[in-house]
Amino acid sequence: MTILDDLKQIKKIDKLKMADFIAELPEQCLTAYEQALKISLPKDYREIKNIIICGMGGSAIGGELAKDLVQNQITVPIIINRDFNLPILVDEKSLVILVSYSGNTQETINCFKQALKTKAKKFVITSGGELEKMAKKENCPIFKFKYSAPPRASLAYLFMPILVIFEKIGLVSLKSWQIPESLKELQKINKNFKPETLTEKNKAKFLAYSVFDRLPIIIAPSHFSSLANRLKNQLAENGKNFAFSETWPEIFHNFIESRLPLRMEDDLIYLFLEDPNQNKETTKSLIFFQNSLEEKKNYKETISPFGENYFTQFLSFILISDWLSFYLAILNQSDPTPVENINWLKKQL
Numbered sequence: 001m002t003i004l005d006d007l008k009q010i011k012k013i014d015k016l017k018m019a020d021f022i023a024e025l026p027e028q029c030l031t032a033y034e035q036a037l038k039i040s041l042p043k044d045y046r047e048i049k050n051i052i053i054c055g056m057g058g059s060a061i062g063g064e065l066a067k068d069l070v071q072n073q074i075t076v077p078i079i080i081n082r083d084f085n086l087p088i089l090v091d092e093k094s095l096v097i098l099v100s101y102s103g104n105t106q107e108t109i110n111c112f113k114q115a116l117k118t119k120a121k122k123f124v125i126t127s128g129g130e131l132e133k134m135a136k137k138e139n140c141p142i143f144k145f146k147y148s149a150p151p152r153a154s155l156a157y158l159f160m161p162i163l164v165i166f167e168k169i170g171l172v173s174l175k176s177w178q179i180p181e182s183l184k185e186l187q188k189i190n191k192n193f194k195p196e197t198l199t200e201k202n203k204a205k206f207l208a209y210s211v212f213d214r215l216p217i218i219i220a221p222s223h224f225s226s227l228a229n230r231l232k233n234q235l236a237e238n239g240k241n242f243a244f245s246e247t248w249p250e251i252f253h254n255f256i257e258s259r260l261p262l263r264m265e266d267d268l269i270y271l272f273l274e275d276p277n278q279n280k281e282t283t284k285s286l287i288f289f290q291n292s293l294e295e296k297k298n299y300k301e302t303i304s305p306f307g308e309n310y311f312t313q314f315l316s317f318i319l320i321s322d323w324l325s326f327y328l329a330i331l332n333q334s335d336p337t338p339v340e341n342i343n344w345l346k347k348q349l
Helices: 007-013 017-023 025-036 058-069 105-117 129-137 156-167 179-190 203-211 222-237 262-267 282-294 310-331 340-346
Strands: 050-054 078-081 093-099 122-125 141-146 214-222 244-246 268-273 301-302
Touching: 017 025, 017 078, 017 310, 025 156, 050 058, 050 105, 050 268, 058 078, 058 093, 058 156, 058 310, 093 105, 093 129, 105 122, 105 262, 122 129, 122 156, 122 282, 129 141, 141 262, 179 262, 179 310, 203 268, 203 301, 203 310, 214 222, 222 244, 222 268, 222 310, 244 282, 262 268, 268 282, 282 301, 301 310
Parallel strands: 050 078, 050 093, 093 122, 122 141, 214 244, 214 268, 268 301
Antiparallel strands: none
8 A cells, every 4th residue: 555545644644634625625616606706896896907916825826826717708907916015007997906814914915005095996805814904994895704724725715706806897707617516526526636546546646656756847838827836836835845837838938948957857857737728739839848858758747637617627727736735745744734934934024
């Protein structure tokens, strides 16, 4: 029996039960979606020309994922602002969405203070803290949630409300995705990755063994850049593993020219995120690149989505990423939940 099929050993390492949070993601998304449907927004929130989503770390990735997910529908620019200051373009035609799991993220609080000095529309997503207090004081619309988990494991509450807001202000339609039905399908898909499913039938476990003791380079189509970032971040926070991400076609204009130190060639693995809907004509360069890796005998794996529609496929990538990072933590003999270095730095600040 391998360690990833030894449930007792997994539970022994996973002391704070990250596996339970990952297993609950589809149910989290449905709960967050149903709660977000109750959001009420002023009519003038439809009169916008740009959207700025402010957040840091796990609180920012929800906006980034939402942006990529709706990019074929939305007609106004969306800026993901991971900074202490708002972009200078913010004005009365801007919608500023401020996201902080704790409600005490200093960068996000400062952006809110700056937004209050403008006529921009504001919306807050948080579980409480100073951000909630400020929003209530300023009569700012707020989505408050209760879910006790690390920010990266609370993705549904930082992601689904943003999609619903986009629909409520008339920028997108979510009907074709049949979200409740799609999330039920995702629950079934999720069973394929849970600890109870043996390695021989579990793609996430297989990938974890492939990545173990190697440096992953994640390569995704540009419209999946958020998925590549999610995987990179999860490998860092859960798996305690370095990773880098690149997007194509950009890599064909710079990255492929780089040369690795000879001592590192056997230590890398390329992880390709596959888009089943990608135009075949635009993938020719990618195929040539992948063939060149095979000729050089570089390690590579392809991560393919599951599901019938784009929404389900998109979220299936998140599930695979989260489980991969979890199993990598088990192989690294490390509890995936604690982030001691991040907490140490926050205390210094």
